[in-house]
Amino acid sequence: MAALHFHNVTLGYDRHPAVHHLNGEVARGALVAVIGPNGAGKSTLLRGIVGILGPLDGSIHLGGLDSRDIAYLPQSAEIDRSFPISVFDFVGTGLWRGTGLFGGIGKAARGKILRAIASVGLNGFENRPIGTLSGGQMQRVLFARVLLQDASLIVLDEPFNAIDSKTTADLLALVKHWHGEGRTVLAALHDMEMVRNHFSETLVLARGPVAWGPTAEVLTPENLMVAMRMCEAFDDSATACAADDISSRAA
């Protein structure tokens, strides 16, 4: 049973495709790295999966998942760090699925929040306003919130950008823990070494899919070269795309 099924998906902005004719599926419980140069459409693809961006063409099937079963960690979260909210309350918003608009935060929920904060190594930070955290600490807070969302599909957009190695190692351990629990994890990444060592499946994206499959087979110098050559700019005078369904994973 697939957790995600892409059927000829084209995503983009103002009719310009940023992800072009993507087909394929992600198996339930898979740990998938999405790699590609800047502007390759990684973030766009993840936004499409989460449902923030509607596809220009084709469709994305979530295999019976509700949008609430997805936890999304955006690349540059539009978080207003100056807003007076504590780490505890902020992480607690991850329980939205259970509490909704009015549900109370009971003793059990408080325990869950504290455990989530502890498991990202931020004991003692509960009452700190989020505005006082460092970049790495904030990323830990965001991971704690994902943890509480208890989602079966977890989508991480460049989660280790500008994060030191200790924090990266801690958070990567969390990602592998999620994988171990049978959750489906997709992560947009830049660190090839990390992808090679920790992610079983890789999608090389350069607007269109360059290659998709087991990491060892996909992560070849040839594929990366193809991806790097992708032209980044939109063509303002481009004509409407005539390509019909392209068969399967490779372009």
Place this chain on the structure above:
Amino acid sequence: MLYDALIGPFTEFEFMRRALAAVIALSLAGAPIGVFLMLRRMSLVGDAMAHAILPGAAVGFLLSGLNLFAMTAGGLIAGFAVAILAGVVARSTGLKEDASLATFYLASLALGVTIVSIKGTNIDLLHVLFGNILAMDDQTLLVVAFNATVTLLVLAVIYRPLVIESVDPLFLRTVSRAGGPAHLAFLALVVINLVNGFQALGTLLAVGLMILPAGIARFWSRDLTVMICIAVVAAAASGYAGLVLSFQTRVPSGPAVILVATVLYIVSVLFGRVGGIVRQLFPGRHLEA
């Protein structure tokens, strides 16, 4: 002596008691709204909305004289129209909320001024512009109290999505569709409280009892709940002191209330615990960790 100055006016005159009740009701509802306006960087949106409701109130005034229900209804209609149109345009296009709001409130203001200059006299309009909290009758006071109650109830309902939408709007979008409705409901509350305020303070100063207490609270706490409490207390205190000042001197009541709030604001800017100027100039020795 002190009793005569500070409490006497309220035991002696019924209009002073009404004014005090009105200003406390305004503080309870308006100050929390002001805190959210400030935290969402919408302080000037409140000001724009105050301009937007002016034509509606003026039209109500022209149609039925100095009838507060007509003026309130007119203000609410104009304010809601502008708030909702601006909100809808901002959410369905890429236009930023402030830009779309500026367009609509200017259109509303122009329309209102046109109607007034064609039909009206401008002597009684001073009343609309600056209000008169000392002329509250029972009916008006009930309207003010009712609006304040509605505000607090609605705020309780939308509190959680409103807070999350203020901190991390993208996250709220991925877990819930409550963000949009909560935002629109909040804009509606802003309008209701402006209309509420203009009966006491006039259209132009109504926003003052919302924004100034919020600004004061920001200098004393980093916690949202505490901020809201401080803002309410600051607003009520300004209201009370302003009424006393107005009673003892010849300063009109609306400006007196806002001037007292301004003094509190300046004191907070100077001596506030969180980011006050004196604290910044003399922070004390740095800590160990």
